[in-house]
Amino acid sequence: MLMIELIEKLFSSDTFIPHGHCYLWQPELVWLHLLSDSLIALAYYSIPLTLIYFVKKRQDLPFDWIFLLFSAFIVSCGTTHLMEIWTLWHPTYWLSGVIKAITAFISIYTAITLVELMPLALSLPSPAQMTIINQNLEQQIRDRQETEKNVELQAVILRNMAEGICLVRADNGVIVYANPKFEQIFGYDSQELEGKHVSIVNYPSETTTPEGINQAIRTAVLEKGEHTYEIQNIKKDHTPFWCSATTSVFNHPDFGDVLVAVQQDITDRKQAEAKLEKLNQELEQRIAAGTAELTQANQRLQEELVQKEKLQRELLQREQLFNGFFNAASSAHIGLCIHDRDLSYLQINQALADIHGLSIADHLGKTCTEIIPNIAINLVPALKSVIETGEAIDKLEISGTMPSQPDVLRYWLVSFFPIFGEQTEVIAVGKIVLEISDRKQVEDSLRQSEEQLRLALDVTHIGFWDVNFLTQKTIWNDNHYSLFGLERNAIKPSLEAWQGTIHPEDRGWVVEYFTNSLKSQTDYEAEYRIVWPDRSVHWVLCKGKAVYDNSGQAIRSIGLILDITDRKFAEEKMQTINQQLESSVEELxxxxxxxxxxxxxxxxxxxxxxxxxxxxxxxxxxxxxxxxxxxxxxxxxxxxxxxxxxxxxxxxxxxxxxxxxxxxxxxxxxxxxxxxxxxxxxxxxxxxxxxxxxxxxxxxxxxxxxxxxxxxxxxxxxxxxxxxxxxxxxxxxxxxxxxxxxxxxxxxxQAQSIRDPLTGLFNRRYLEEFFHKEIHRAQRNQYSIGVIMIDIDHFKRFNDTLGHDGGDFILKEIGQLLKDQVRASDIACRFGGEEMILILPDVSLEIACQRAEGIRSAIAQLRLVYNERAIDTITASFGVACFPDHGGTVNAVIKTADHALYRAKNGGRNQVVVGIPSTILEAEAYSHDPKAALPLNAQG
Structure with a gap:
């Protein structure tokens, strides 16, 4: 009942008069309130609907419930205005009061909630901050596009490089990229290497296993830096080859640390180096062999000459020679060695090694059958007999030839004695060797006639001569004639005949040297050229010595002559080789x-x-x-x-x-x-x-x-x-x-990074960088900088009528005009859209205005045709500012020029307006009067 009474009281209108009576029912006043409250209510009801629709569509809004609260508040406000209309005729003021009370409650609750929400709302980005964020995002997008272009360009460069390049992951050694040249070098098809371990291209070894390569890559990552080395690799067909490799490490956005390997095939160079090294070794070996042969030949020649002299002395003085050979045999070196039971040499002295013509080391561990097979036939039975019987064998005479001198028959006296061990067992055999070849030769010489001696000289191919100065008789053996290219007894031997065989260029000094040797009582030795009857030239070595009387006068001269033509030719060849080698070294x-x-x-x-x-x-x-x-x-x-x-x-x-x-x-x-x-x-x-x-x-x-x-x-x-x-x-x-x-x-x-791709003008980033540097330079050198900001008038109209391509055409033409109008020290930049800006170093404000007016006039005089269609007259508005008159920073000066441009636009366009100092701008900001733009001649 109480509720019914309350409702009846709310809707009761009997005790009150309608609100219209307050207006005396004047139609104009009633309709004014009626229409006003109706429109206000309609507006109030439409706002919640709009807010609800907005919240439904923008579900990403933060604290969207505040919009619903605002909707309830606005709906209640609208309802109060409807009640104002209702109470014009129906005085239900209790209902109207309740609705206002509800509205008051919702209003207070909304106000309190809004106050609590204010810190959160203030933390949201402002429109200016959102603009900056969007600009940053746009810049990041442009930078990313530029980066993608650079990456694409770098990819093209990588594909066309002359060196092979591959990228290897540092964590597992897998190839993630290989350029075409790398695939070509290793014989693989396109992208065949990607995803495979890098060990597939390394020559198999202990260090090129996958584990070894992974460890090497990890070491390279820790060391950083660039490493260059030569490495042997293997192709797909398992062909090994050499590469020059340069490696470095960088961080890849997708794979982390990546090893970059740049490789170049150097197989041809390696082969050339190996071939050159082989040639050098062969040359050195040939030189060494030739030198050794010459040394040995010369040594043998010296030994033969000494031996021949010795034989001559033996022939001339038989008794003295016999005694000499006897004494020499008595004092001859004795060879000594020890054989084991296998007949191998255990020890050997130098004398026996010299007899065999080998070193001591060449004997050890070998048998006499291996060392001297011809003589071992006589030695082996004696050695075995001593081992078996334990009895010594004394002075066994054997003969034979040594491997080093297979044509020389030599004689020895050999004694054998056993060496016993602890069990009286023969464990080794000692051998004493005494060479008696010289004694045998002396005995033969004593038994033979001088004819036999002559035959011996013939066998040795050594010429012999004997000059008796008392009887003036000269003797040549057959070899002497042969060495001079003559038949036996072709000419009579004499000093004059000998001098006639000497080469004309050598004859003088050879004869003089022979004469001086006789006078100084020194041995005679000379190498000189002789000329054969067939005009061929040969080299000979002539050695001799003289016999003198008590007065020191030479009475006899005896000597030997040898053909050394081959040796001389070898020396000349050696000299030529040395010269060639020196030339090669100099060339290298x-x-x-x-x-x-x-x-x-x-x-x-x-x-x-x-x-x-x-x-x-x-x-x-x-x-x-x-x-x-x-x-x-x-x-x-x-x-x-x-x-x-x-x-x-x-x-x-x-x-x-x-x-x-x-x-x-x-x-x-x-x-x-x-x-x-x-x-x-x-x-x-x-x-x-x-x-x-x-x-x-x-x-x-x-x-x-x-x-x-x-x-x-x-x-x-x-x-x-x-x-x-x-x-x-x-x-x-x-x-x-x-x-x-x-x-x-x-x-x-560089040009792409600082130029606008459409107009060819500098971009905004370069403008800021250049302007900052120029301000520092102007402050240091005390000069001003002019700034002109340009905006093409009604540019949207050109875009609408000609399309965007037509608009781009206009921007290009004006950009070219600006480049033609500025000095080399000036820069023209595209500031954004149809806005452009000029930076004029060392230019006053007055001159900057004149330059702006000239450019404005030039733009107005442009007559452009696009797609065979004449373009309407183009005009532009200009804002001029100057450093330091209009600010001491880049942003301040550009902001002043931009404000001047804004005033030029509002002042009718196609004009030049000078910027106002910041103090005037701040005062003018309160007026919002677009007509405040100053004319061209108004400075400031």
Whole structure:
């Protein structure tokens, strides 16, 4: 009942009068309140619907419930206005009051909630912050796009590099990338290596197992830096080959630490080095063998001469010789050795080793059958007999030949004695050897006649001569005649006949030397040339000594003569080989110096910043490599229709500074063009035909399939441009080509990073960098900087009528106009959209205004045609500011220019407006008067 009474009271209208009576029911006043409250209620009800729709669509909004609370508050407010209309005729003021109370409660609750929510709301980004965030995101997107372009460009470079490159994961040694050159070097198909362990391309060894390679990669990651070495690898078909490898480590965004390996096939170089080393070893062996043979031959000759002299003395004085040989035999060396039961040598002295012609080490562990097989036939039975019986054998005479002298029969007395062990068992046999060959020869000599001695001399091929100065009788043996190319008794032996055989160039000093030897009582020894009857020249060695009387007068001279032609020829050959070796060493030294200089050139080229600097570096460092030569470096112009001389040395006047590509055979053929003095008809048209060079070489500079220029060399005398120098020129041309290509690529990338791709003007990033530096320079040198901001009027209209391509066409044309209008020290930048900005160093505000007016006029006079359609007149608005008049920072000056541009737009466009200092701007900000823009002649 209470609830019913309360409801009746709320809707009761009997005790009150309608609200319309308060307005005296004046129609105008009633309708004014009716319409106002109706519109307010309608607006209030539409706002909650809009908020609810907005919250439903934007479910990502933070604290969306506040919007619903606002909706309830606004609905209650709208209801109060409806009640105002209702109470005009129906005075239900209790109901109206309750609704207002509800509205008041919701209002207070909403206000309290809003106060509590305010810190959270304030923490949300403002529109300006959102703008900055969006700008940063846009910049990141542009940077990422630029990075993707650079990555694509680098991928193209990697695919076309002359060296093989692969990327190997440091954690598991798996190949994640290999460029085409790497796959070609190792004989694999495209992408066949990716995902496989790098050990698949390493030559199998203990260190190239997967575990060993993984450990080496981990070590390289820890050490960092770049490592260069030579390594043996294996191709897909299991063919081993050598590579020069350079490795470094970098962090990959997807794979973490990655080992970069750059490899180049050096198999040909390794084979050439091995071949050269083998040739050097063979040459050294031949030289050593030849020297040893000559030494041994000379030693044998000396021994034979001594022996022959000894024999001659024995023949002349038989009694004395016999006593001498007897004494010599008594004092002869005795050989001693010990054999084991297997007849192997256990010990041997030097005397017996010398008899055998071997070293002591050559005997140990070997049997006499292995050392002296011819003599062992007589030794082995005696050795076995001593071992079996334990009885000594004394003075067993044996004879035979030694392996070192198979033609010489020698004689020995050999004694054998047993060596017993503890059990009276023969454990070894001792052997004493006494050579009696000399005694045997003496005995034979004593028994034989002088004819036998002559025959012995004939066998030795040694000439013998005997001059008796008392009887004037001269004796030559048969070998003496043979050594002079004569038949026996062809001429009568005499000193005059001997002098006649001597070569005319040697005759004087040989005769004088022989005479002086007789006078000084010294032995005679000389090497000289003789001439045979057939006019052939031979070398001989002549040795002799004289017998003197009591007065010191020579009464007799005896000597030997030997043919040493082969030895002399060997010495000459040795001298020639030595000269060739010295020449080869000198050539290698020169090659090494050239390679060091080429390496230095390569280092300098990698540090050059411009093409001109690279050419100047070549001119300075390569000049010593091409003495007495004229060298010119030509570059192809950007138009590709001419070549220009960049740098040169030598006879520069003979070089054309400008010529067409078709004037050069090398450029037309795409390969080097060599001309010597016999083929002047094939000289290039750019060469000096009035005074043609003796030699000419043109080498096209090509990198990555593109012809960049030409390296031209010429010499006025033949022989200057040797094959080695021509090859050196090709090497330098290749290095210079790569350097120029890298510098061009670097310049292109630099230009792309600071230029707007559409207009060719500098971009905003470069503007800020340049302006900051220029402000510091202006502060240091006390000058001003003019800033002109430009905006094309009604640009959207051009976009709408001509399309975006037409708008881009207009931007390009105006960008070109700005580039033509500014000085070299000025920069023109695209600030954004159709806005552009000019930075004018060392320009006052007045001159900047004049420059702006000139550019404005030039733009207005542009008459452009796009797609055969004339474009309407183009105008632009200009805002001018100046450092330091309008601020001391980049942002302050640009903000002033931007504000001036805004006022130029609001002031009617197509005009130049000067910026206002910041103090005036702050005062003007309260007026919001667009007509406050100053005319051109108003300074400030």
């Amino acid at each position: 030294r020169q090659k090494n110096q050239e390679m060091q200089l080429v390496g230095e050139i390569s280092d300098f080229l990698q540090s050059c910043l411009t093409v001109e600097e690279a050419c100047a570096t070549i001119s300075t460092l390569a000049k010593p490599l091409f003495p007495h030569c004229t060298v010119g470096i030509f570059m192809i112009a950007n138009s590709r229709n001419r070549l220009e001389l960049i740098n040169a040395w030598g006879n520069v006047a003979s070089l054309d500074t400008l010529f067409l590509p078709n004037d050069c055979w090398a450029l037309r053929r795409g390969r080097s063009h060599w001309i010597d003095h016999e083929h002047h008809d094939l000289l290039c048209n750019h060469s000096d035909h009035h005074h043609p060079p003796a030699e000419s070489l043109c080498i096209p500079m090509i990198a990555q399939g593109e012809t960049l220029g030409l390296l031209h060399l010429s010499a006025s005398t033949p022989g200057n441009l040797t094959e080695s120098r021509r090859q050196l020129a090709r090497t330098i041309s290749e290095q210079l080509s790569l350097a120029i290509a890298n510098l061009t690529l670097r310049a292109t990338l």
